[in-house]
Amino acid sequence: MKHILSQIESALGGLYDAAELESIKKALCLELLDISAVSFFTKETLAADTERDRKLDEALERLAQGEPLQYVIGFTPFCGLQFQVDSRVLIPRPETAELVDWVAQDTVASGSLLDVGTGSGCIAISLAHRLPDWKVQGWDISDGALEVARENNRLNGTDVVFRRVDILAAQASDQKFDVIVSNPPYVLESEKVQMEKTVLDYEPYTALFVPDSDALLFYRAIAEFGKHNLSKGGRLYFEINPLAADVLRQMLLKADYHDIEIRNDIFGKQRMIKAIL
Ligand SMILES: C[S@@+](CC[C@H](N)C(=O)[O-])C[C@H]1O[C@@H](n2cnc3c(N)ncnc32)[C@H](O)[C@@H]1O
DSSP: OHHHHHHHHHHHTTTSOHHHHHHHHHHIIIIISOOOHHHHHHTOOOOOOHHHHHHHHHHHHHHHTTOOHHHHHSEEEETTEEEEOOTTSOOOOHHHHHHHHHHHHHOOSOOEEEEESOTTTHHHHHHHHHOTTSEEEEEESOHHHHHHHHHHHHHTTOOOEEEEOOGGGOOOOSOOEEEEEEOOOOEEGGGGGGSOHHHHHHSOHHHHEEOGGGTTHHHHHHHHHHHHHEEEEEEEEEEOOGGGHHHHHHHHHHTTOEEEEEEEOTTSSEEEEEEEO
16 A cells, blocks of 8 residues: 555655545545545555556556546546536536535426536536436537436436537427526626636536627527527526626626526535525
């Protein structure tokens, strides 16, 4: 065990601070290399294993280049479930779990729910898991993301229907949803300079950015779609860019939504909005 820990330290020591390095060591040993917690914490001497050494070498090379730990391990926890992730999908964020909690707390009877821009399927699958009587759909424009989402649906034993839909071109239809939820791309291109290189180099561009000239692009399209495809009294939930909270509220009021509520995330930033049709 000791030689594995010192190999991790010498490969990544200069790149991460002490706390990050400790959590990387734990994640690599327990989740990637399948070393038991007892062996890890007691630093037990392990039998030689060439396959384990190969996996570790490959993981350290990827991490040293700046790839996010979740992609290297291939999984990440979200809302108590495990989600497969790779560079085709955004890594689910803790703020998004708060949005899932809000939707689930508000939702009692059965109904139908749509998650727009589903990515790994983390929102749709977590809600389907918590609300087993609901019919849940997840839409995304990316075929790669939909493949990951369908695999996560299978792994978590949920029954979400995933479809390839470009929400910017979606036509109103007869289909009615009781809830529409979305964490759409909302980072302004001008915010790129403040972002970490690991996000910019590895996470999908189409999952993250909107042009500065139209920060509300996705929100407007989804709100418009909701006007026709939400049932009367239906609820719309968005994860939001705190910079856009006030204009978004105005836009939703203009679009005839009411009872608009904005909530902060765990970091104290305005991060979620709910509106009723
Ligand atoms: C911020 S990510 C959110 C992913 C996931 N829901 C989450 O919360 O982790 C936005 C998602 O919207 C999808 N997307 C981008 N443009 C889209 C479009 N025009 N129509 C539908 N989905 C789109 C991206 O492929 C990406 O998966």
